[in-house]
Amino acid sequence: MALAAAVRPAGAVFGQQPEAAPKVTDEPGLPAPGLPDEVAQPGLHFFTAEEMVALRRLADVLIPKTTTPGAVECGAPEFLDFYLARSDRRRQELYRQGLGRVAGAGEIEPLFAPLREAWTPQPPADAFAAFLRAAKEDLWRATVSSRAWATAIQGRRRGAPAGSGADYWYPVE
C-alpha cells in the first residue's frame, strides 16, 4: 500500500473545528519565476554603455576564444548585466568601480597582477583586486553555463563542465 492512501487533509481528519482564528498575517507569495526573456531583450539593465564596452574588453582578455568559445561569444557580459541588476548593492559597486578603472586604462593587462596571486578564502582587501577575482570567476561560470558552450563542447571527452542536464524541482503547492 502506498503512502498516498494514508495521506488526508486536516479537515478530513478533524472536521471543521470552531476556532478558525485568522492568525496568519501573510501568505508567503511564490517567488517571481525569474525573468528568462529579459536576458535576451535589447538594451542594458544595469551597466552604462561605457561600462559594457569595458566589460566586453575585460571578458575578451580573461576568457578569450581559443579552441573553445570565449566569454563574449557565450554572452557572458550580457548575462552579467542581467544578473548585476538583481544583485546586492555591494556587488554592484564592486563592478561599477572596477569597470571604471578598466575603462580609463589604455593597456589593461598591466592591471592584472592580482590574478597571478594564489587563491585565498578571504577576498583581497584591495577593491580592484577583489573585482578582478569576482569578474574572472563570474565570467568563466557564465561562459560554461551558456548554451553556446554546451553546444561547442558536445562530444568532447575531456573538458570543462557543461550544462548536461540535472534534476530540476518545480514549485510544490
Next chain:
Amino acid sequence: MQKHDVIIVGSGMTGGTAARALTAKGVSVLVLDAGPVLDFARHRGNKSVYELPYRGFNRPGRFPHLTQASEFNANLWADEQANPYTYPEGEPYYWVRVRLVGGKSLLWGRWSLRLSDYEFRCKDHDGEGENWPIRYRDLEPYYDRADALLRVSAKRENLPQLPDSKGAEDTSGESEAVRRVREAAAKMGMPVTRPRRAGGALASSVNLLFPAAAATGRLTLVPNAVVREVTVDRSTGLASGLSFVDRVTRREYRAQARVVLLAASTLESTRILLNSASGFANSSGALGHYLFDQFYIKAVVQAVTPDGMASGGGGYVVRFRNVQQRDRRFLRGYAYDFGTRGTPDARYFPLYGGALKQAIETHAGRGFSMTTMGEALPRFENHVRIDNSKTDVWGIPVLHIRQTYGENERAMARDSMETAEELCHKAGFRVLARHDRMVPPGESIHELGTCRMGSNPRTSVLNQFQQSHDVKNLFVIDGSSFVSGGVQNPTLTMVALALRSCEYLAGEMGKGNL
C-alpha cells in the same frame, strides 16, 4: 474528536522511523508535517543549466543563509522570508530547513556512521562534557536494524572509534588515486575506509519507512499541519495533544493523543516546546541549551592528482586524534571525506586568458579535495530561545539562535588543514590551495542538542528513551536529544535511537503505563 494513540510531529527520518516501528506494534499513529507532499512524477523535471533564468548563479537574495540551495532545487527548501529566525549581530547561524513530507531525508547525503563509546562515554574518556545515559552496547542492536532499514553498505574495518556496520559489505574496487591516499594516510596513523552510505539515490523516509507504516492501516498522515505548541492537561500536567494551523485552509485545529512524539527536527522540536506553556518540560533549565553541530571546512585542501593516474571515487578518513594517545593541543578529533575526479574551479588557478582555459582543460577530472568534519563541544551558552519580537507568517514566535565555535574547534581546524596538506604531499598530489575557514554554524546541517538526554533530571530534559523527565507522555526523538555528537553524520544514530525509544514506548503503552 478523533483521539489517536500517538501523534508524531514531523515526517523526516525520525518521524518515519517512529511511524513504522509503532504501527508495526499495533499502535495507531497520526503524523503531522508542516509541508505538502512531494510528487516526484509531477514536481521533478530535468533542465540544463542554460535553461535556468540565472544560469545556475541563483536568484540573488532568495536564500541568504543556504549555500546548499541551487537554482535546480530552490523550490525544495523552506522559504527564509516566510520562516524567519534571528541571531546576534555578527554571529550568523545558517539554518537549513525543508518543509515537505519526508523532510531533509529527501535531500540527505546518506552517510551512515555509528557513534562509539568515545562519544557515549566521552566524559569518562577526557573529562569534558557529559556522558550519554546509554552505552554503545545499549544501542548496537538498534544500529543493526537501522542499517537494514536504510540498506547501508560499508567496508568492515574493526576500529574502536567507528564500529562496523552490519549492512552489506562494500567490495567495490579502489582507484589508484584513492589507494595512494589510503597508503599515505596509513603512514600518518590515519585509517581510511570506503564511504558508508544508505542505498539508493532516494533513501528517504517517504520510500523506505512510510510505505510499510501505511500498509498496516494504522497510519494517518496530515500534511500542511504547522504545529504551534504542545497542549497541556492542567489536571495532570501531561501533554494532551497539539495545536496546529492548516497551511492551506488557515483553520486552527487541536489534535489529541495519549502520547506526543516530537520529530520536527533538532531546532523545530525545541521551538515547539519553548512555545508551549511556560516552563513546560523544563524543570532542568537545560531546554534550548547545549546546541552544537559539527564544524565543516569545505575544500580544506584543493589538489590535483598526477597526469595519467587513474582516479575516481572517494573515501573517509576516520577520526584519529585523541583515540590511541592524548593530543596536547585540543580535545576530541575530526574526520575527512575526500573525493577524486572533479575539476578544480577556475579560482584555484592563478591565471587568466588562454592559459587559464588550458590549465582547466589539462586538469579536468584530476581534482582532489577534502572536507574536514570536526567535533564541536556542546556548551551551555550555545542556545536557542524564543524571540518575542518576531513571528513567522503563521503567527508563531520564531527562534533566536546563538552558536559560536571556540578555541578547541579553531585549534582542530588549523591542525586539519596542515594534516590534509601533508597527506596530499605524501600521496604525491599537488596542492593548489588550502585554508582553515570553518563554514558558519548550522551549515553542516548536523545541528544537535537543545533537548538533551541524561540520567540526571536536574541537568537534562529527556531520559535514555528520549522521554521527558517531567512529562511522561512526551518524547523528543530527533537530533535535539543528542548529548554529544562526535564527527559522525548523525542520521543513523537518530534512527537507531528512535527505534529503541519506540520499542520502549510501545511496551509501556501495552502495559497501560501510558
